[in-house]
Amino acid sequence: MTAAAADLGIELAIHEFDVGDRFRQPEEGARILRSEPVPDGAVFSVAFGQARPLVEAAEELGIPFFLGGPLFPSELEELGGSPRGAYRNWIGYFAEDESEKGHLLARRLVGAALDAGRTARDGTVRVVGVGGDSAWYGSVLREQGLRRAIAEEPSAQLLQTVPTRWTPAEGRNMTTRLLQRYAEVSVVWAASDQLALGAAEALQAHGMTPGEAAFTGGLDLSLLGLEKVSEGILTATVASTPLVWVEILVYLHDYLRGMDFAEQVGTIITFDVQVADRTSAESYIELRQWYDRIDYRKLSRYHNPDLETYDFRIERFRRNTRRAEGQR
Numbered sequence: 001m002t003a004a005a006a007d008l009g010i011e012l013a014i015h016e017f018d019v020g021d022r023f024r025q026p027e028e029g030a031r032i033l034r035s036e037p038v039p040d041g042a043v044f045s046v047a048f049g050q051a052r053p054l055v056e057a058a059e060e061l062g063i064p065f066f067l068g069g070p071l072f073p074s075e076l077e078e079l080g081g082s083p084r085g086a087y088r089n090w091i092g093y094f095a096e097d098e099s100e101k102g103h104l105l106a107r108r109l110v111g112a113a114l115d116a117g118r119t120a121r122d123g124t125v126r127v128v129g130v131g132g133d134s135a136w137y138g139s140v141l142r143e144q145g146l147r148r149a150i151a152e153e154p155s156a157q158l159l160q161t162v163p164t165r166w167t168p169a170e171g172r173n174m175t176t177r178l179l180q181r182y183a184e185v186s187v188v189w190a191a192s193d194q195l196a197l198g199a200a201e202a203l204q205a206h207g208m209t210p211g212e213a214a215f216t217g218g219l220d221l222s223l224l225g226l227e228k229v230s231e232g233i234l235t236a237t238v239a240s241t242p243l244v245w246v247e248i249l250v251y252l253h254d255y256l257r258g259m260d261f262a263e264q265v266g267t268i269i270t271f272d273v274q275v276a277d278r279t280s281a282e283s284y285i286e287l288r289q290w291y292d293r294i295d296y297r298k299l300s301r302y303h304n305p306d307l308e309t310y311d312f313r314i315e316r317f318r319r320n321t322r323r324a325e326g327q328r
Contacts, residue, residue, distance in 0.1 A: 001014070001245050001246060001249055002014075003291055003292045003294065003296065004246045004249050004250070004294075004296040005249065007295065007296035007297050008249070008250070008253045008296060008297060008300065008303075010249070010253060012249075013039070015028075015029065015032055027053060029044070029050075029053070029054050029057075030053050030054060030056075030057035033054070033057045033058060033061060033063065034057065034061065038061055038063065039063055040063070040064075040256055041063060041064050041065060041252045041255075041256055042054075042058055042063050042064075042065040042066070043065065043066045043068065043245075043248055043249070043252065044058075044065060044066070044067050044068060045068035046067070046068065046069075046071070047133075047135055047136045051067060051071060051075060051079060052075075052078065052079065055067065055079060055087055055090060056087075058087075058089055058090075059087045059088070059089050059090070062089060063089060064089050064091045064252070064255060064256065065089060065090060065091065066091065066092045066093070066094060066248050066251070066252060067079075067083070067090060067092070067093050067094075068093075068094050068095065068248075069093060069094070069095035069137070069138075070095040070096075070098055070137045070138050070141060071137055072137045075137075082267065082268065083267040083268070084262075084267055091252075091255055091262070091267065092248070092251060092252075092261070092262070092267050092268070092269060093267065093268050093269070094244070094248055094268075094269035094270070094271075095138075095269075095270065096138075096239065096240045096244070096270075096271055096273070097240075097270060097271070097273050098137075098138040098139075098141035098142050098145070098219075099141040099142065099144050099145040099148070100145060100273050101142060101145060101219045101238045101239055101273055102141065102142035102143060102144065102145025102146045102148075102149075102189075102191070102219065103145035103146070103148050103149045104145075104149075104238050104273060104275050105145075105146075105189060105217050105218070105219055105236060105237075105238045105275075106127070106145065106146045106149035106150065106156075106187075106189050107149045107152075107153070108217065108235060108236045108238070108275060108277065109127070109187045109188075109189060109215045109216065109217055109235055109236070110125050110127065110149065110150075110153050110155070110156045110187055112187075112211075112215045112235050113125045113186045113187050113214075113215050114155060116212065116215075118186035118213065118214065118215070119155070119186070120157075120183075120184035120186075121184065123155065124155055124156060124157045125153075125155055125156045125157065125186055125187055126157050126159055126182065126183075126184050126185045126186060126187070127146075127150060127156055127157065127158045127159065127185070127186075127187040127188075127189060128158075128159050128160055128161070128162075128175070128178040128179075128182060128185055128187070128188055128189070129143065129146055129158065129160070129161030129162070129188075129189040129190075129191075130161070130162060130164060130170075130171050130174050130175055130178075130188060130189070130190045130191065130195045130196075130198075130199055131143050131161050131162060131163045131164065131191045132163065132164060132165075132166055132191040132192060132195070133163065133164070133165050133166060134163050139163070139191060142191050142219060143161055143191070146158070146161070146189050156187075159178075159182045159185070160178060160181070160182070161189075162174045162177075162178065164191075164195060166191075166192055166194060166195065167194065167195075167198070168194045168195065168197050168198035168201075169198060170195065170198065171190060171194065171195035171196065171197065171198020171199045171201075171202070172198035172199065172201045172202045172205075173198075173202075174198075175188050175198065175199040175202035175203065175216075176202045176205065176206070179202060179203075179206050179208075185214065186213070186214045186215065187214065187215050187216070188202075188203065188214065188215070188216040189216070189217075190216055190217065190218045190219070191218070191219055192218050192219055192220050193218035193219070193220040193221075193222045193224060193225030193228075193234070193237050194218070194220075194222075195218060196216050196217050196218030196225065196228075196234050196237070197218075197224070197225075197228060197233075197234070199216045200216055200228070200233050200234065203216065210232075210233050210234070210235075211232040211233060211234075211235060215235045216234060216235065217229070217234045217235045217236040217237055217238070218234065218237050218238075219237065219238050219239055220237060220239050221237050221238065221239035221240070221241060221242075221274060221276060221284065222237065223285065223288060225237035225276075226276055226281045226284050226285050226288075227281075227285065229276055229277060229278060229281040230278060230281040230282055230285065232278060235277065235278075236275055236276060236277045237276050237281075238273060238274070238275050238276070239273065239274065240271040240272060240273055240274060241274060241284070241287065241314065242288075243291075243312065243314070243317055244271045244312075246296060246299070246312070247269070247271070247299075247310075247312040248269065250296070250299050250300050250310070250312075251265075251269070251310075253300060253302065254300055254301055254302045257302045258302075259301055259302045261310065264309060264310055265310060272313075274314075287314065287317070287318070290317070290318070290321050293321045294317055294320050294321055295320045295321075296320075298320045299311070299312065299316070299320065
């Protein structure tokens with residue numbers, strides 16, 4: 001995002017908070033909003049219970065803002081259900097398709113186990129799941145996607161899912177317990193790349209080579225996850241790319257300059273889900289290396305009046321890469 005902000009002439013301040021104290025975070029965020037200089041716009045990414053204090057602070061200060069989800073339906077309802085209703089400065093809502101991410105990962109892992117013949121004596125692929133923190137609605141949706149994939153595949157059997165707080169140590173420990181509890185497991189679905197890396201360690205300690213005797217993967221498309229997919233340790237990592245944040249930044253930039261993105265894309269923004277496996281992981285790693293070479297101004301309709309529609313496909317980012325190193 002920093003390279004995109006520089007191209008667009010935005011002074012960007014990113015504030016991140018420890019996930020361990022989700023109740024303190026919105027209070028601290030509201031304090032930052034009220035600090036001088038008051039920002040011209042804001043983007044919030046929140047967990048359960050965090051949205052309302054930030055939304056109310058931004059509304060009070062007249063700051064246009066995007067809200068990133070997914071939020072629990074009850075929390076969305078408390079905020080009026082959608083942008084530009086109860087809170088006029090709430091200009092847009094965005095979220096990755098967490099259910100589809102969980103679904104696509106499960107399909108890929110079960111498919112890999114079937115292709116390798118790693119079935120139990122009854123002919124089924126036995127699956128366990130290492131989930132995330134249920135305080136975030138995305139965790140719930142990811143697991144729903146897992147269950148949908150299992151329901152679609154007659155040869156798959158989901159034995160159990162367990163929640164975690166996202167750490168690799170929990171991924172390792174929970175996977176170890178599940179492997180001790182259930183025989184002939186060949187798929188460990190994990191709700192994040194970090195959890196998947198812990199699961200892979202547990203499989204190895206259990207005498208099962210990841211990618212051969214058993215299969216695991218995560219849901220972040222993180223650089224480390226991509227590298228482990230390329231090495232064959234993880235079977236896949238699934239998510240939207242980090243460039244979705246650039247898309248939101250461009251929309252906010254144009255809105256603040258009088259060009260409303262909602263006329264073209266609406267106020268509720270969703271993103272394509274990408275699946276990186278061993279055949280494609282390197283291309284996603286390469287894309288990350290291009291971030292500082294992309295000309296982000298070319299994505300803005302404000303800076304390009306002849307641009308009829310917004311286009312944030314990965315191919316578009318690749319085409320906008322600067323040819324000369326250091327060109328700005």
